[in-house]
Amino acid sequence: MKTILAAYSGALKGTGSSILSALQDLSVAFWPCRSKMEKHLQVISVLQWVLSFLALGAACTVLLIYMFCTDCWLIAAMYTAWLIMDWNTPKQGGRRSSWVRNWTVWTYFRDYFPVRLIKTHNLLPNRNYIFGYHPHGIFCFGAFCNFGTEATGFSKKFPGIKPSLATLAGNFCMPVLRDYLMSGGICPVNKNSIDYLLSRNGTGNAVVIVVGGAAESLQCAPGVNAVTLKNRKGFVRLALQKGSDLVPVYSFGENDVYKQVIFEEGTYWRYLQKKLQKILGFAPCLFHGCGLFFGDSCGIVPYGKPITTIVGEPITVPKIEDPTDEMVDLYHTMYIKSLQCLFDKYKTRSGLKESDVLYIQ
Numbered sequence: 050m051k052t053i054l055a056a057y058s059g060a061l062k063g064t065g066s067s068i069l070s071a072l073q074d075l076s077v078a079f080w081p082c083r084s085k086m087e088k089h090l091q092v093i094s095v096l097q098w099v100l101s102f103l104a105l106g107a108a109c110t111v112l113l114i115y116m117f118c119t120d121c122w123l124i125a126a127m128y129t130a131w132l133i134m135d136w137n138t139p140k141q142g143g144r145r146s147s148w149v150r151n152w153t154v155w156t157y158f159r160d161y162f163p164v165r166l167i168k169t170h171n172l173l174p175n176r177n178y179i180f181g182y183h184p185h186g187i188f189c190f191g192a193f194c195n196f197g198t199e200a201t202g203f204s205k206k207f208p209g210i211k212p213s214l215a216t217l218a219g220n221f222c223m224p225v226l227r228d229y230l231m232s233g234g235i236c237p238v239n240k241n242s243i244d245y246l247l248s249r250n251g252t253g254n255a256v257v258i259v260v261g262g263a264a265e266s267l268q269c270a271p272g273v274n275a276v277t278l279k280n281r282k283g284f285v286r287l288a289l290q291k292g293s294d295l296v297p298v299y300s301f302g303e304n305d306v307y308k309q310v311i312f313e314e315g316t317y318w319r320y321l322q323k324k325l326q327k328i329l330g331f332a333p334c335l336f337h338g339c340g341l342f343f344g345d346s347c348g349i350v351p352y353g354k355p356i357t358t359i360v361g362e363p364i365t366v367p368k369i370e371d372p373t374d375e376m377v378d379l380y381h382t383m384y385i386k387s388l389q390c391l392f393d394k395y396k397t398r399s400g401l402k403e404s405d406v407l408y409i410q
Contacts, residue, residue, distance in 0.1 A: 091161035092341065094154045095190075096350055102188060103349075106223030113224050132224060139221040139231055140241045142250050143213070147199075149232035155200035162306065162356045164194040166201035167395070170362045174209025174253040177246075177293040178363060179284055182257050183276040183388065184300070185265040187307045187336055189216075191300035191356040196257045197233035201358075207255075213246055214257045247291040255296070258284050263326050266334055268410075269304040270311060271354075274392070274401070275408040278385060285381045292368025295380065297361040297388040301399035306351035309336040357399040361391040385409060 116125035138144060158164075172178060182192050195201050196212040203212055215238035221227040236242045238258060246254045259265075261277035268275055288295050312319040325333050340346030364383055369376060392407040 087157070087160075091157045092350060094157035095161050096341070097154070098158065098193070099188060099349055099351070101226070101229060105229065106220060106226035109225040110223055128224065139218075139227060139237050140239070141245050143231040143234065143236050144228070145211070145234040146232040150197070150199045150234065152198070155194065155198035158198070159194055159200040161353055162190065162302070162351075164191055164201060164356045165358065166195045166203060166206065167357065167359045168206045169360060169391075172207050172210050172255070172296070172363060176363075177252055177291065178210070178255040178296050179247075179288045179291075179293050180212070180255055180257040180296045180298050180360070181284060181384065181388070182259045182298045182300070183261060183265075183278070184269060184274075184303050185259050185261045185263075186269050186300075186303035187266060187309065187334060188351070189259055189303070190306060190351065191303050191358045192257060192259060193233075194356075195358050196255075197235050207360075209253045210255050211253055212255045212257055215243065215259070218242075243287065244291075247287075247293050256293075257298070260284055267322060267326075268311065269307075270309050271305045273304050274405060275410055276388075278388070278409050282377050282381050285384060286372060286377050288366045289369045289372040289376060289380065292366060294363040294366050295384050295387075296363045297384060297391050298358060299361070299388065299391055299395075300356055300358040301396070301401065302354050302356040305354040306356070307336045307338050308352075309334055355400065357395075359391055359395050359399075361387060 113125055113128065116122060180196075182189070192214055195203060196214045204210075211234065213234050213236045215236055216230065218237035218239045220230055221237050236246065236256070243256050243258075246256050260281050262281075265275075265277040268277070285295065287293075312322065322333060337347045338349055338351040340348035341350055364380065364387055366380060389407060389409070396405055397403055
């Protein structure tokens with residue numbers, strides 16, 4: 050306030066160089082407020098995604114049912130009819146929107162952590178790819194920001210490649226949420242959807258699969274570098290059947306944005322988590338981040354920890370319609386070695402120590 054009054058007084062008395070210099074002084078005075086406003090926008094952008102993922106589908110389902118009991122029943126009926134007609138769209142490439150993928154809100158989302166995407170090798174547009182994303186974390190923030198938006202410049206770094214992040218098929222049964230996800234190029238992680246993208250949608254497609262899935266999310270915690278991969282071979286078999294190259298992807302910092310209560314094997318709560326995982330398709334985790342207004346309080350806002358996503362070297366895969374178990378094991382071993390090398394090469398550049406190791410479970 051003193052700076053503002055001094056600038057104004059100087060302009061009136063003629064002691065300032067000019068009115069322009071007074072205005073410059075004003076901009077300097079207001080700059081801290083602008084910086085704080087940007088931080089608030091970053092928090093809001095991340096929070097809206099977390100709440101959308103957690104509650105948007107359920108809230109819109111309840112609202113749709115409620116509308117049938119009101120004077121707005123005709124709108125609800127028309128939307129439901131359209132929903133039925135559009136039911137298979139997520140399985141047929143979805144409805145990607147470059148406008149949504151380039152929303153300014155995603156740049157605030159990126160800068161909150163921040164999230165970075167590092168390219169190590171070129172990808173040819175005349176091939177299709179399966180990206181194996183590790184680790185899962187709680188919400189896969191790195192996967193969403195890098196492959197569900199253009200905030201980190203995926204299309205510029207990999208020209209001619211269209212990423213499709215695969216997530217739970219159940220999300221595409223919920224009104225509004227399904228359209229929100231499809232607009233970012235997100236697809237169901239099921240056979241029909243992936244088969245369409247890799248077989249009937251031309252070339253230059255990259256399906257991003259979070260290989261560890263729900264089981265891996267139960268193990269994530271700050272400082273933990275472990276992936277569930279030893280017995281996950283379905284994505285390798287699929288790559289062989291479609292002749293799609295395998296690309297390992299590792300996100301340093303994905304496990305650091307939330308703190309989770311991890312229940313030991315054999316306890317009742319661990320049993321309940323696994324039971325619900327089989328029923329719901331995802332693992333209900335007990336986690337917390339920071340509060341919305343006070344950084345040292347608990348809440349659902351993730352901690353602002355850097356997430357660095359490294360896209361590794363593609364493994365060329367031949368097309369074999371009926372691959373043998375031995376062939377699957379061979380390429381699965383190659384993939385594990387490639388992921389291990391990727392981790393070891395970039396761990397110190399991403400803030401880890403040379404002594405840190407990647408545990409493959």
